[in-house]
Amino acid sequence: MMKDKLVTQQRMRTQAGRAEDGLGPNTDIGNxxxxxxxxxxxxxxxxxxxxLLEKLDSAEQAQKAKNAPRDGE
Amino acid sequence: MTAEPTSFKREMLATLPSLRAFAVSLTGKxxxxxxxxxxxxxxxWAKQTxxxxxxxxxxxxxxxxxxxxxxxxxxxxxxxQDSDGAFTExxxxxxxxxxxxxxxxxxxxxxxxPDDQREAVILIGASGFSYExxxxxxxxxxxxxxxxxxxxxxxxxxxxxxTGEADYGxxxxxxxxxxxxxxx
Numbered sequence: 001m002m003k004d005k006l007v008t009q010q011r012m013r014t015q016a017g018r019a020e021d022g023l024g025p026n027t028d029i030g031n032x033x034x035x036x037x038x039x040x041x042x043x044x045x046x047x048x049x050x051x052l053l054e055k056l057d058s059a060e061q062a063q064k065a066k067n068a069p070r071d072g073e
Numbered sequence: 074m075t076a077e078p079t080s081f082k083r084e085m086l087a088t089l090p091s092l093r094a095f096a097v098s099l100t101g102k103x104x105x106x107x108x109x110x111x112x113x114x115x116x117x118w119a120k121q122t123x124x125x126x127x128x129x130x131x132x133x134x135x136x137x138x139x140x141x142x143x144x145x146x147x148x149x150x151x152x153x154q155d156s157d158g159a160f161t162e163x164x165x166x167x168x169x170x171x172x173x174x175x176x177x178x179x180x181x182x183x184x185x186x187p188d189d190q191r192e193a194v195i196l197i198g199a200s201g202f203s204y205e206x207x208x209x210x211x212x213x214x215x216x217x218x219x220x221x222x223x224x225x226x227x228x229x230x231x232x233x234x235x236t237g238e239a240d241y242g243x244x245x246x247x248x249x250x251x252x253x254x255x256x257x
Binding site for chain 1: 110115183198
């Protein structure tokens, strides 16, 4: 119960902090920031980055397979 | 045996669009931002054992990217940013709910902020971090983060001459000059 109260208080404080900082959902500056940021996010991730992640991952999988004990004893 | 994507990779993929947007806001250029994200991905991959699954991977990646950015800046010396600064012209192509003239003004205003204030207002206002997370990413106190955000917002309002928002007054203006006088 104490804990619940604490959590509620914290939540209220966080919400109050958000409301005061002028960047919430109904603020001009907040909305503009999110519009700019969102526009970059929506561009998607360039292929070279996706390729890089693929390569890193497959290199790791290959390494793991090499180190792992062989299947079927 | 088909390798199922590791959850580390999956979580990293999910964070990349936001991480990249933050990189653009730091570097001011898409090509540099992509290089920075690439360096970050490699660094993060190499250090993945130091990451605890189930904790905040987004904040972890943002921290690595930000450290990488500032360490590269120190090595290279600060390069001249393009005139529009933080977000480049490519962004204005996207409509959003504002006219592109409006957005140009806003980008210009954003680029006039000191670096620490710009990153603060972006992390809190756009990336969706809490003050605690943003403070950890920028390696500063929560109070410092709050005051940076407050000063950034006041200054943006000032530059854009936006009126009618709460607690905007003479105190907020003086807060830009003295750090001891935060508006919250």
